[in-house]
Amino acid sequence: MRGKLVIGNWKMNGSLDANRRLLQELLPPLAAVKGVEVAVCPPFPYLAQVCALLEGSSVALGAQNLHSAGQGAFTGEVGAGMLEELGCRYVLVGHSERRSLFGESDETVAEKFEAVLRAGLVPVLCVGETLAQRRDGSAEAVIAGQVRAVLQRVGGAGIAAGVIAYEPVWAIGTGETANPEQAQAVHRHIRALLGEAAATPILYGGSVKPDNAAALFAQPDIDGGLIGGASLEAASFLAICRAAQS
Numbered sequence: 123m124r125g126k127l128v129i130g131n132w133k134m135n136g137s138l139d140a141n142r143r144l145l146q147e148l149l150p151p152l153a154a155v156k157g158v159e160v161a162v163c164p165p166f167p168y169l170a171q172v173c174a175l176l177e178g179s180s181v182a183l184g185a186q187n188l189h190s191a192g193q194g195a196f197t198g199e200v201g202a203g204m205l206e207e208l209g210c211r212y213v214l215v216g217h218s219e220r221r222s223l224f225g226e227s228d229e230t231v232a233e234k235f236e237a238v239l240r241a242g243l244v245p246v247l248c249v250g251e252t253l254a255q256r257r258d259g260s261a262e263a264v265i266a267g268q269v270r271a272v273l274q275r276v277g278g279a280g281i282a283a284g285v286i287a288y289e290p291v292w293a294i295g296t297g298e299t300a301n302p303e304q305a306q307a308v309h310r311h312i313r314a315l316l317g318e319a320a321a322t323p324i325l326y327g328g329s330v331k332p333d334n335a336a337a338l339f340a341q342p343d344i345d346g347g348l349i350g351g352a353s354l355e356a357a358s359f360l361a362i363c364r365a366a367q368s
Contacts, residue, residue: 124323126339126366127285127346129184129212129246130162130353131327133219141168145175147356152181158346158366161212162353166200173209184212184246187220190233192240202241213238214348216268217248218291228271235272235284245284246348247272248327249312253292262311269315282319286312287348293328295350300328302337302344309343332361339366 136144141164152160163184164172173183189199205213215238216231226234231247238245249268251261265288272281288308290300300308305326313320326338327348338344346366352358 124321124345126158127323127325128158128160128349128359128363128366129214129287129325129347130160130349130359131186131214131217132162132164132354133186133350134165135354136164136168138168138171141172142175144354144356145172148360149176149179149181151360152363153179155360155363155367158363160363163212163214169205169208169210182211183209184214185210186214186217188213188215188234188237190230190237192237202237202243206241206243210243212244212246212285214246214248214287218250218289218294220248222291228268231268232271232275236276236280239276239280239283246287246325247281247284248287248289248348250289250291250328256290256292261308265308265312266315269312273316273319278317278319281316282322285323285325287325287327288312289327289348295329297329299330299334299338300326302334302341305338306341306343309341313343330362332358332365335362335365 161182161184163186185205188202189196192201192203215234220226235245249265251264255261255264293299309324312324323345325346325348326344330347330349
């Protein structure tokens, strides 16, 4: 039976003081949330600090990106082994902002997914369509291409060792959200693509808030959330995590 997972993606936000205050407010009440795995993904400079702050809690540490190479002359990049050494469990790959702002292709994302697996960490594959793609009817084909690129590289067993996060690009940071039925339809489509790996957890990401989280998480193929802005507010993130346990 698939469990629930909620991951907070802090994106390029935070400071030493803000991180400490956020986690000091969040961790004590979060300890009472049962049956939900929780992780946070701070920016690279704060991984060591956040790892120390999470010590003794059940909250896992994640990173927002990596390079597919383990090491080498790649100025400004980080390798999976470095993230493992810093205590990470999860690594996001293929977030829509990486695809659109930094030109990451489906093949590049698949290489990164494989690199995370090699390091013994859990890759979180982000997939999703733009508003234009949804309007022209190509959303399912776009998502299929994103998923199949990873399947072709690591196979069903490989993708089953990770997590998928469906994030409609048109709903990220816009306040717009796919309604529960729309989100469920895409999650069902993704699960059908997975074949033997159909038990892979699939999260929803895209303006998840305390007031819509329960309805989204109640859908049969939605296994939790990849949370952006709301993960920077302790009360909001806690409410979303609580919604995942009900």
